[in-house]
Amino acid sequence: LGAERHIRICLSPALYPLYREENSITVVVDILRASSAICAALQHGVKKIIPVADLDEALQFEGPDVIRAAERGGEVVSGFRFGNSPTSYIHNPEIAGKTLVLSTTNGTQAIAAAKGHGLICIGAFSNITSLSDWLIARTEDVMILCAGWKSRFNLEDTIFCGALAKRLVANGFQTDIDSDATLAALVLYEHSKGKLGEFLKNSSHHRRLNKLNLQEDISYCLQEDTTSVVPVLLDDALIDVLSLPVEMNR
């Protein structure tokens, strides 16, 4: 019998210092769209992704193997080849074997907030089965950190937390006494199940992206298991941990 494992949910990077715990894996979630884009890029040939919070820092990466991507306010930043549209990475031969340097409004900021407190991985509907199987097979507690919108609460990240929490709880994970965010996420997930796109039509970020005509991206980001990757931050780069030799994948 293993030790009891806990699941915690933190609804905003601004609250992360109040929630973080030792011996936890942090799952960073930015459904629309950074974490969905990261999974898509690794699934479709990118070798590794270097998340950087700052645009200036992103511009310092150069070389034939480097592709630079940056998004602010939902749009590709001028001077960058890609943004955080997951569909732009799908079946794109240009990205094969490349290193993607990525800076986004919310996702990479959340990664920066979680750095230095244990292993960091990326969660999206597109990798939910690979991710939950990988988490269940390990031994640490799990902290799910929502990127939100500029640190504000958002619905799609919270609902993903509920979806992931449900799988972990079904596999023996416990909530601790600060369980309110988990209880709320589970209710919101159950409420929106089977009608997620419809339910999110009134959400903030959906409305923001709709203005930018990104309906195809939104649909993709809400679909489960379109990838089979588990992006993990190792030496400041996100790689698909499932692609590593088994003896390293622990």
Add this chain to the structure above:
Amino acid sequence: LGAERHIRICLSPALYPLYREENSITVVVDILRASSAICAALQHGVKKIIPVADLDEALQFEGPDVIRAAERGGEVVSGFRFGNSPTSYIHNPEIAGKTLVLSTTNGTQAIAAAKGHGLICIGAFSNITSLSDWLIARTEDVMILCAGWKSRFNLEDTIFCGALAKRLVANGFQTDIDSDATLAALVLYEHSKGKLGEFLKNSSHHRRLNKLNLQEDISYCLQEDTTSVVPVLLDDALIDVLSLPVEMNR
């Protein structure tokens, strides 16, 4: 036809700087138990309440008309006459006409966070009808600020936000583009309606208070309309604005 009025919900005092807007009334919510205690005390004879964040500051208030109350971690602080138990103020002749100096773990900290950004009032299930009628009769936007537990997200405050938001939306209030917290609160309120006590049994603060044997307090705090007060912060003291002469009540 009046101008469009907006409702916003902020789930933690730590997020308040990201949400605050000019020309808003801030409704501070700490259901278990500060805001419920404030309403009960004003309903049952206290003349005014001076909320102070700091215990040392609370101890500086003295005099025959002063009653000092302080709670930390759910318990009355040693050396103080009262804590934040609403039932301790009900039908208690000792408090009639007195000034209550009150410091609590969460509620008075939330008031401190909101100070300097427009009118502040107190919301609880116990004054929800008086409060919403008063808010509807005014002209400002409404910001509902959850005290949470040490700035962490909590369920009972969020569900109250949903209950109040529903009444305001039914009276023409709009959500703005950062509406995700409002949408979530409405879902959580509808989910728990008619079974609030039962639903909250697994919540964090409920479990904390249960350990302290405060079941009577919890039941009281979840009951609607046991008071008819609207506590508003004027000159650093909370008074029942409905008790003021009509010409001052604007």
